[in-house]
Amino acid sequence: MSTLPGSPFLQRRADGRLYFEDCALDELAREHGTPLYVYSRSAMRAALSAYESALAGRAHLLCYAMKANSSLAVLQLFAQAGCGFDIVSGGELQRVLAAGGDPAKVVFSGVGKTPAEMGQALQAGVRCFNVESEAELDKLSQVARALDRRAPVSLRVNPDVDAKTHPYISTGLKGNKFGISHQRALDVYRHAASLPGIEVVGIDCHIGSQITEIDPYLDALERVLDLVEAVEAQGIRLHHLDLGGGLGITYTDEAPPAPDALVAALLERIDARGHGHREILLEPGRSLVGNAGVLLTEVQYLKPSEVEGKHFCIVDAAMNDLMRPAMYEAYMAIVPCAERADVPVETWDVVGPVCESGDWLGRERVLAVREGDVLAILSAGAYGMSMASNYNTRPRAAEVMVEGRSAWCIREREKIEDLFAGERLIG
Ligand SMILES: Cc1ncc(COP(=O)(O)O)c(C=O)c1O
Numbered sequence: 165m166s167t168l169p170g171s172p173f174l175q176r177r178a179d180g181r182l183y184f185e186d187c188a189l190d191e192l193a194r195e196h197g198t199p200l201y202v203y204s205r206s207a208m209r210a211a212l213s214a215y216e217s218a219l220a221g222r223a224h225l226l227c228y229a230m231k232a233n234s235s236l237a238v239l240q241l242f243a244q245a246g247c248g249f250d251i252v253s254g255g256e257l258q259r260v261l262a263a264g265g266d267p268a269k270v271v272f273s274g275v276g277k278t279p280a281e282m283g284q285a286l287q288a289g290v291r292c293f294n295v296e297s298e299a300e301l302d303k304l305s306q307v308a309r310a311l312d313r314r315a316p317v318s319l320r321v322n323p324d325v326d327a328k329t330h331p332y333i334s335t336g337l338k339g340n341k342f343g344i345s346h347q348r349a350l351d352v353y354r355h356a357a358s359l360p361g362i363e364v365v366g367i368d369c370h371i372g373s374q375i376t377e378i379d380p381y382l383d384a385l386e387r388v389l390d391l392v393e394a395v396e397a398q399g400i401r402l403h404h405l406d407l408g409g410g411l412g413i414t415y416t417d418e419a420p421p422a423p424d425a426l427v428a429a430l431l432e433r434i435d436a437r438g439h440g441h442r443e444i445l446l447e448p449g450r451s452l453v454g455n456a457g458v459l460l461t462e463v464q465y466l467k468p469s470e471v472e473g474k475h476f477c478i479v480d481a482a483m484n485d486l487m488r489p490a491m492y493e494a495y496m497a498i499v500p501c502a503e504r505a506d507v508p509v510e511t512w513d514v515v516g517p518v519c520e521s522g523d524w525l526g527r528e529r530v531l532a533v534r535e536g537d538v539l540a541i542l543s544a545g546a547y548g549m550s551m552a553s554n555y556n557t558r559p560r561a562a563e564v565m566v567e568g569r570s571a572w573c574i575r576e577r578e579k580i581e582d583l584f585a586g587e588r589l590i591g
């Protein structure tokens with residue numbers, strides 16, 4: 165038995181087959197078809213309890229950043245465990261409610277909240293708006309007044325800290341569109357405190373995603389705490405510190421800190437500066453679900469190229485199912501669901517059927533494969549299905565949740581008719 169990168173719940177057993185918990189992945193592929201996302205409930209729960217145990221004894225709220233994986237059964241799991249949610253749209257709020265989540269544990273982030281979304285969130289009674297600009301603050305005050313309410317607000321501060329991650333997923337540098345610069349934030353807090361529709365309740369910061377070091381978090385925390393002290397010196401009380409999400413996972417050989425190591429380092433610094441009485445909010449996404457998911461795909465054709473050394477393994481999943489490789493050149497491990505010794509090992513570019521040269525899932529992968537084999541793309545639980553599209557009129561994949569020997573279909577495969585159901589011919 166051997167464990168693969170990322171999750172102790174994913175194992176290659178003595179029979180040469182890959183199991184998620186006690187479910188053989190080649191069997192799930194046969195039963196449900198491919199492409200197929202498979203998630204492990206135990207892996208998600210284990211990731212959550214790593215955060216929860218590190219925060220035990222503290223006033224805290226974990227707000228799962230649901231953009232990472234917003235499937236209802238995933239949200240249901242976190243809601244039942246008592247989590248809140250970090251949302252970025254009215255649609256995400258509706259999903260939280262549909263999954264049984266508590267709106268009073270929801271924080272609403274995002275640079276472009278519309279007045280309609282603000283109203284919807286106020287009516288639902290969200291815990292806090294993480295406001296990202298002065299213009300948004302003024303709009304939110306107006307919307308709240310019109311509803312005869314006051315909107316609970318944190319300012320999302322941009323601390324200008326390098327999270328040392330891919331430029332597309334860095335959010336805390338001064339050139340990024342996110343948050344209010346830490347130099348301007350004190351003035352904006354004063355303005356917020358003067359607005360009739362706003363009630364200042366906290367401070368928020370989120371510096372990026374797939375972060376593999378603790379130091380950028382501590383650098384950001386120092387700036388946030390400097391600001392908290394300056395704001396409170398003006399008589400404006402900040403109840404909670406929301407330190408965002410962003411903790412990375414292992415895709416191949418990355419070694420990010422474990423959630424408990426990150427939380428311990430943050431709490432130590434918070435206590436050392438005399439802020440230990442504040443409630444801590446965190447917004448982890450990827451680190452709760454990323455390693456708890458795989459994408460299964462069947463090999464359609466093997467196409468050894470005439471060009472020296474280029475061999476294509478054409479599979480039935482594509483960039484529309486899993487966008488990370490095409491979008492960020494992200495490395496995702498790819499392994500066969502059942503090992504075979506009857507074909508030679510070759511170096512393959514694993515590509516999808518979509519009509520784009522950028523439609524690849526893995527380059528130069530050493531695999532022994534034949535047509536009809538099922539491959540597993542690992543660590544696909546975050547930013548996989550939630551970023552899937554219908555490009556090339558491809559229906560989105562089905563999803564299965566496993567726990568022990570049980571497996572539940574949590575999302576049916578989309579049908580072609582679903583894709584143009586709302587379209588109209590003219591005349
Ligand atoms: C505001 C906000 N909070 C939390 C997250 C979660 O990030 P991650 O999935 O990297 O933990 C994101 C995404 O980067 C985000 O934009």
Ligand SMILES: N[C@@H](CCCC[NH3+])C(=O)O
Pocket residue numbers: 231333373374488546547551
């Ligand atoms: N979609 C990105 C993460 C974006 C984080 C959202 N702020 C990824 O797959 O890595």
